Amino acid sequence: MSKNILIVAGDGIGPEVMGEVKRVIGWYNDNRKFDAVVSHELVGGCCYDAHGVAVTDETIEKAKAADAVFLGAVGGPKWDKVPYEARPEAGLLRLRKDLELFANLRPALCFAALADASSLKREIVEGLDIMIVRELTGGVYFGEPKEITDLGNGERRAVDTQVYTTSEIRRIAAVAFDLARKRGNRVTSVEKRNVMKSGVLWHEEVVKLHDEQFSDVKLDNMLADNCGMQLAKNPRQFDVIVTDNLFGDMLSDVAAMLTGSLGMLPSASLGAKDANGKTKSLYEPVHGSAPDIAGTGAANPIASILSFAMALRYTFDRGACADLLEKAVDKVLADGYRTADIMQAGKTRIGTKEMGDQILKALGELNA
Numbered sequence: 001m002s003k004n005i006l007i008v009a010g011d012g013i014g015p016e017v018m019g020e021v022k023r024v025i026g027w028y029n030d031n032r033k034f035d036a037v038v039s040h041e042l043v044g045g046c047c048y049d050a051h052g053v054a055v056t057d058e059t060i061e062k063a064k065a066a067d068a069v070f071l072g073a074v075g076g077p078k079w080d081k082v083p084y085e086a087r088p089e090a091g092l093l094r095l096r097k098d099l100e101l102f103a104n105l106r107p108a109l110c111f112a113a114l115a116d117a118s119s120l121k122r123e124i125v126e127g128l129d130i131m132i133v134r135e136l137t138g139g140v141y142f143g144e145p146k147e148i149t150d151l152g153n154g155e156r157r158a159v160d161t162q163v164y165t166t167s168e169i170r171r172i173a174a175v176a177f178d179l180a181r182k183r184g185n186r187v188t189s190v191e192k193r194n195v196m197k198s199g200v201l202w203h204e205e206v207v208k209l210h211d212e213q214f215s216d217v218k219l220d221n222m223l224a225d226n227c228g229m230q231l232a233k234n235p236r237q238f239d240v241i242v243t244d245n246l247f248g249d250m251l252s253d254v255a256a257m258l259t260g261s262l263g264m265l266p267s268a269s270l271g272a273k274d275a276n277g278k279t280k281s282l283y284e285p286v287h288g289s290a291p292d293i294a295g296t297g298a299a300n301p302i303a304s305i306l307s308f309a310m311a312l313r314y315t316f317d318r319g320a321c322a323d324l325l326e327k328a329v330d331k332v333l334a335d336g337y338r339t340a341d342i343m344q345a346g347k348t349r350i351g352t353k354e355m356g357d358q359i360l361k362a363l364g365e366l367n368a
């Protein structure tokens with residue numbers, strides 16, 4: 001049965017970078033029997049212009065039915081004054097919510113050719129390949145009560161509530177263990193069980209699930225503050241890190257920035273498995289719509305193309321195809337091609353489309 005991919009390119013550079021992803025999907029259809037059918041819908045400011053909302057109900061239904069959704073980026077100054085509920089980001093947030101995407105996957109991958117661009121020494125980051133799995137729909141960002149109270153004596157009191165249940169912890173941990181089996185087979189579970197009850201429960205539930213269902217995967221437990229230090233000191237010790245919403249927010253940014261520019265960072269958000277074993281998924285670059293360079297043909301499409309590599313590995317179970325695409329990106333960088341955002345002295349500066357051309361050429365060469 002053919003695969004059903006929905007592309008929502010969005011605003012700004014979204015359509016430019018997603019155009020290159022579409023060409024890469026076409027290459028896999030032609031050369032690796034990928035058999036994907038691609039359709040397009042509007043989300044974000046472009047959808048507001050056409051329909052007066054940031055995403056339509058029809059698009060949400062199409063996204064639910066798709067095997068994977070690929071998003072470019074949404075937003076831009078053009079829509080700064082639209083009503084709050086119709087702002088471009090509302091479309092993306094509704095997609096994440098309605099698809100119940102509770103697991104956010106952010107890899108930190110260091111391409112050898114870019115190792116010198118890291119703020120850390122080459123020998124510390126070269127070959128780095130970490131996956132951070134962040135719980136996305138629970139924890140302190142959503143827990144109630146969440147309020148600021150006036151105490152009436154000139155003081156105010158603010159409360160956020162960190163809350164997790166057994167099932168929320170088990171489902172995110174299961175995603176991490178599953179991913180680890182497709183990678184280096186190691187999971188580091190990160191919490192603060194020394195000072196937080198939610199950390200105690202997190203630790204107990206992850207260990208219990210591991211013993212019950214994933215004892216073939218190596219599990220380590222680490223306190224979140226130590227994890228921050230270890231990421232800066234010796235990041236290559238990690239394979240998969242699983243953590244809550246708050247710690248994941250920070251640790252994924254730290255890990256991503258070990259290796260590079262915004263134009264290089266892919267991400268995925270996954271939901272629960274349905275009765276047929278199918279998982280809803282949304283793949284997107286970490287960057288936004290970059291209005292400052294939109295329409296100039298200068299955007300780096302690699303973050304979006306690497307998001308497709310993630311889909312090959314995690315939604316479509318085509319690990320060898322994902323490896324090939326990552327090798328192709330590696331080769332193009334090693335051959336000295338750079339978009340403006342990752343430009344270095346002595347390298348060849350190219351635009352969005354030429355980067356797509358080079359990646360397709362490298363795929364062809366590596367496939368031969």
Ligand code: NAD
Pocket residue numbers: 013017072073074075076077089092262263284285286287288289290291292293298299300301303341
């Ligand atoms: P941004 O990520 O769009 O841009 C930040 C800087 O990085 C800019 O200088 C931009 O030119 C550069 N950049 C980003 N992606 C690049 C790429 N692929 N190639 C080359 N350079 C790239 O962040 P911003 O400027 O803070 O936000 C712009 C708009 O995007 C805002 O409307 C914001 O709300 C929206 N946004 C959307 C998402 C999303 O759709 N997921 C995420 C972040 C921001």
